[in-house]
Amino acid sequence: MRAILLLLALIAGGAHAEDAPADGRYSMTPAENGFLRLDRDTGAVAHCATENGVSACRAAADERAALMAEIDRLSKENADLRAKLAGAEAPKKPLPGEQEFERALSFTEKFVRRMMRLFREEAPESERL
Template identity: 60%
Template sequence: MRVISLVFFAAFLAAGAARAQAPAAEPPASEAGRFAMSPAEGGMLRLDKQTGAVSFCTVEGGLSVCRVAAEERDALQGEIERLVRENAELRAKLPGAAPEAAPRKGLPGEEEFERALSFTERFLRRMMKLFREEAPKGESL
């Protein structure tokens, strides 16, 4: 386990050294030192100092993979749901936006039922016609 942790840490150090040699734009001062890495059993823990998010990182197939903790996943899902609602509200406010139909409760009306029945009947008639056309001579459906 310690060997894996050391390999993982060495990979991060090598990546940092390669970044230092490459002429790349410096991150903003607010981004510098944003993450802190700590060895953990089977990998590393990555702490985002700005948000407090903790991820468990491992090396899989030569790539570093970080997974978000379960409680953070719930928070992210809540944020996604909030953004979906906000997006729907904003779209409804756009000029020319069609009002959303309210969700229906209960069974379909008589007209919808007859329409669905008509589609089903037409579908079955066509299928039976195809079966009759494809049936070997002498056999009947």
């Protein structure tokens, strides 16, 4: 809406959209049934118009074709990856054996004993057991 108001102000003032300051992100040029909006950051071009009191900007035809091609490519890639994922089996990891369990338990016990010893050494004399 702001862009349309700016365009109307420029037209009413006898200026052209090309004469607008170049410090904004968008450049607007009058076109048939509206104006063209150039995004100076991305180079995207859109045709903007007001229909039934509603302002709308639509991507230019060449950009739309490129966007649709990219959407189609990504959709196909997504479908291919989903098919590969559905066909792949999840790797089955065996449960740890008795020896691994005892090793982990021993490690945990040593860790807890060492922490308790550190706590006792760091505690003030009045709180030691």
